[in-house]
Amino acid sequence: MSVVVEAVDVATPELVTALNGLLPQLSSNAQPLSLADLETLVHSPSTTLFVARNEDDVVGTLTLVVFPIPSGERAWIEDVVVDEGARGLGVGEALTRAALDVARSNGVRTVDLTSRPSREAANALYLKLGFERRETNVYRFLAGD
Numbered sequence: 611m612s613v614v615v616e617a618v619d620v621a622t623p624e625l626v627t628a629l630n631g632l633l634p635q636l637s638s639n640a641q642p643l644s645l646a647d648l649e650t651l652v653h654s655p656s657t658t659l660f661v662a663r664n665e666d667d668v669v670g671t672l673t674l675v676v677f678p679i680p681s682g683e684r685a686w687i688e689d690v691v692v693d694e695g696a697r698g699l700g701v702g703e704a705l706t707r708a709a710l711d712v713a714r715s716n717g718v719r720t721v722d723l724t725s726r727p728s729r730e731a732a733n734a735l736y737l738k739l740g741f742e743r744r745e746t747n748v749y750r751f752l753a754g755d
């Protein structure tokens with residue numbers, strides 16, 4: 611497999627379809643993305659949406675958010691998923707390395723992410739790439755209706 615990782619700069623219906631095929635493989639609660647949603651995130655200055663392609667097929671995605679706060683420039687990785695048929699071939703690693711390169715080039719101090727312990731492949735991937743497990747509590751406030 612010859613995988614190329616790219617940062618998306620144009621929202622297309624093809625990408626909407628591809629992402630809507632991938633996101634349910636990350637979470638059964640994933641809501642379908644519209645073209646307008648994709649345009650919003652592609653144009654967000656803090657957000658970089660990466661996709662991995664094998665030939666023309668989108669086989670994985672990852673989103674990096676870089677943001678300044680008083681303690682420095684920080685980054686967060688979210689929505690990492692590789693198509694079931696393309697796992698174990700280096701796609702997740704290539705996506706994560708691409709995100710870390712962009713984070714570094716933005717001068718970030720830290721790159722954070724969360725991953726449930728049951729996600730064995732994901733936890734192994736992040737440890738392999740040098741992420742360190744932190745002892746902290748993760749909280750979420752459900753702000754929607």
Ligand SMILES: CC(C)(COP(=O)(O)OP(=O)(O)OC[C@H]1O[C@@H](n2cnc3c(N)ncnc32)[C@H](O)[C@@H]1OP(=O)(O)O)[C@@H](O)C(=O)NCCC(=O)NCCS
Binds near residue numbers: 699724
């Ligand atoms: C986690 C995920 C993105 C990994 O993507 P991938 O392309 O299959 O991973 P890679 O082939 O790049 O593997 C890189 C490293 O990850 C780890 N890894 C990958 N699959 C693994 C598995 N099934 N079991 C244990 N470790 C695994 C290994 O350390 C591997 O390095 P190695 O090949 O030198 O052993 C993919 O399994 C996935 O989409 N899972 C479902 C969604 C998910 O859990 N997303 C992460 C949310 S935090």
